[in-house]
Amino acid sequence: MQEPHTNAQLDLSDRRLINRLQHGLTVSERPYAEVAAALGMGEDEVLARLRGLLDAGILTRFGPLYNADRMGGAFTLAAMAVPESAFDYVADIVNASPEVAHNYRREHRLNMWFVLASEDPERIDEVIRNIEQSTGLQVHDFPKCEEFYVGLYLEA
Amino acid sequence: MRRAADTTVRAELSLDAVDRRIVKATEAGLPLCREPYREIAGRLGISSEEVMRRMCDMLAAGVIRRIAAVPNHFRLGFHANGMSVWDVSDTRVSELGARVGALGYVSHCYRRPRRLPAWPYNLFAMVHGRDRTEVLEKVARIADLLGGAKRGHEVLFSSRILKKTGMRLSREVTLGTRQPVLTVAGDR
Numbered sequence: 001m002q003e004p005h006t007n008a009q010l011d012l013s014d015r016r017l018i019n020r021l022q023h024g025l026t027v028s029e030r031p032y033a034e035v036a037a038a039l040g041m042g043e044d045e046v047l048a049r050l051r052g053l054l055d056a057g058i059l060t061r062f063g064p065l066y067n068a069d070r071m072g073g074a075f076t077l078a079a080m081a082v083p084e085s086a087f088d089y090v091a092d093i094v095n096a097s098p099e100v101a102h103n104y105r106r107e108h109r110l111n112m113w114f115v116l117a118s119e120d121p122e123r124i125d126e127v128i129r130n131i132e133q134s135t136g137l138q139v140h141d142f143p144k145c146e147e148f149y150v151g152l153y154l155e156a
Numbered sequence: 157m158r159r160a161a162d163t164t165v166r167a168e169l170s171l172d173a174v175d176r177r178i179v180k181a182t183e184a185g186l187p188l189c190r191e192p193y194r195e196i197a198g199r200l201g202i203s204s205e206e207v208m209r210r211m212c213d214m215l216a217a218g219v220i221r222r223i224a225a226v227p228n229h230f231r232l233g234f235h236a237n238g239m240s241v242w243d244v245s246d247t248r249v250s251e252l253g254a255r256v257g258a259l260g261y262v263s264h265c266y267r268r269p270r271r272l273p274a275w276p277y278n279l280f281a282m283v284h285g286r287d288r289t290e291v292l293e294k295v296a297r298i299a300d301l302l303g304g305a306k307r308g309h310e311v312l313f314s315s316r317i318l319k320k321t322g323m324r325l326s327r328e329v330t331l332g333t334r335q336p337v338l339t340v341a342g343d344r
Contacts, residue, residue, distance in 0.1 A: 018232075021225035027208050027215065029191055031223075043190060050225075051188050061226040063185035064211065070219045071171060071179075077268065077280075095319040103318035106239065108310070110275075112318070113239070140275060146250060146267035149257030150221065154232050154284060 010058070010156060013041065017049050018156040021062060067150075074121035076143040078128060079110040080135075087111070093134050099127045110140065171219065174202065175210055186223065234284045237314045238291040240298060241277035243270075243307040249279055252302055256281050259301075261294045276308060288313060 010018070016039055025031050032050075033043040041049075053059045069075055082090045087105075094100055094114055103114035116124050128139045171179070177200055187195040193211070197204040214220045229237070244252055249267055256279065257265035264282040281298060285291035295311050 018225065018227060022227065024222035024224050027193070027212050027223070029193065029204070029208070031186075031192065032190065047188050047190070053225075054185075054188075056231075057228055058231045059225045060228050061185055062188075062224070064179075064182050064214070064220040064223045065226065066179060066183075067218055067221045070217065091318045100319060100321075102320050104314045105316035105318055106312040106314050108312045110312075113312070114319070140271050142268040142271070142275075142280075144266045144268060145278075146253065148253040148265040148267070149262060150264050152226065152229070152263040152284070153260060154227050154229055154234050156227065156232050 013039070013045075014049060014053065014058075015156040017041075017046065018053065018059065021050070021059070022153045068117060073117055073119055074124050075115060075117045076124055076128075076141050078114055078116055078142065079140045080112045080131075080137050081109050082112050082135075082137060086135075090135050090137065094131055097127050097131070099123065171214075174200070174206075175214065178207060178210055178214075229284055233286050236285045236288045236291045238283050238285075238288070238295065238311040239314070240281045240283055240295045240309060240311045242279040242281070242298075242302060242309045243276045244279045244302060245305045245307070246278070248305040252305055253279055255301060256298055259294075259298065261285070262298075277310070283311075 017035070020035055020039060025035065028034060030043070032046045035041075036043045036046040039046070050059075050062060054062060080090070080094075090112065091103065091105075094112065095103055097116075099116045099118045101115045101117045103112065105111060106113050116127055118124050118127070128141060131137075132139050178196065181196050181199055186192045189195055191204070193207045194204040197207045200207070211220065211223075215223070253265060253267050256262055259281075261283055262281045263284060264280070266280050267278055268280055270276055270278050283291050283294045283298075285294060291313070292311065295309075299306060299309065
């Protein structure tokens with residue numbers, strides 16, 4: 001499925017706003033007025049454009065981006081080598097766990113990569129064992145040892 | 157496989173019930189009105205000053221990474237996504253990982269354990285581009301940066317999103333998009 005919209009539809013003000021909003025805002029009483037002043041727009045124009053970009057799905061979110069792992073959660077990145085013939089079947093089993101937050105197919109012998117998140121570190125090991133038992137496949141687990149950067153900036 | 161001991165040391169701000177209510181009230185986003193913190197305060201029955209102070213504390217402690225927009229990379233024309241994985245000498249991976257993470261086009265950068273013999277890579281850097289060629293050009297620049305400290309690498313392009321529901325942190329708090337997404341994309 002090719003999504004229909006690309007940045008061709010965005011005007012210059014939208015692009016400047018998207019780029020500015022990807023950088024962090026400070027906490028202040030009138031945050032949109034501060035953005036507006038920096039971009040030479042009106043506060044209400046910023047709000048209207050932001051609402052439009054969210055409604056159109058060009059932005060998926062605007063607001064505080066929480067770092068789950070500072071809130072006491074446990075995470076890991078896991079990968080499996082899934083035979084083609086069983087791929088959808090295994091994807092259904094993996095996706096059925098609420099602890100699986102994201103799951104991507106990637107082009108590699110290890111062709112299924114998913115993130116597991118839970119409040120309870122032991123729960124992650126349980127889910128991995130359950131997936132191994134249900135599928136008969138080994139789950140490789142790559143917990144983070146050191147975080148260097150998290151944040152997406154894409155120039156609109 | 158142990159997990160408890162292998163995460164990095166974190167300075168934890170312990171969130172109290174009011175903080176958690178603020179998290180819950182803002183999980184879907186900051187209100188789109190002139191005074192968003194006053195609006196949150198009204199919903200929670202506390203002062204806007206208290207909301208702002210607590211959110212500043214959460215920012216300072218890293219509980220909130222940023223207050224910012226997250227673009228749909230596909231909609232902005234970034235159709236290709238490659239997870240580049242690198243086998244970097246253990247003595248240099250921390251220093252070099254920080255430099256790779258600082259590159260503008262790297263969205264996530266982590267050191268993770270090797271799983272020998274199947275998986276020799278200990279540095280993961282996610283790269284986005286308008287197409288695969290652009291991703292590979294960026295990967296080549298990472299290779300230059302790593303220089304002689306790099307023993308090997310691969311790029312794993314994503315070809316399909318199988319699930320994207322966001323993280324569930326507590327019984328009460330759900331972050332990220334709420335609807336499960338199942339899409340088939342030609343090249344992402």
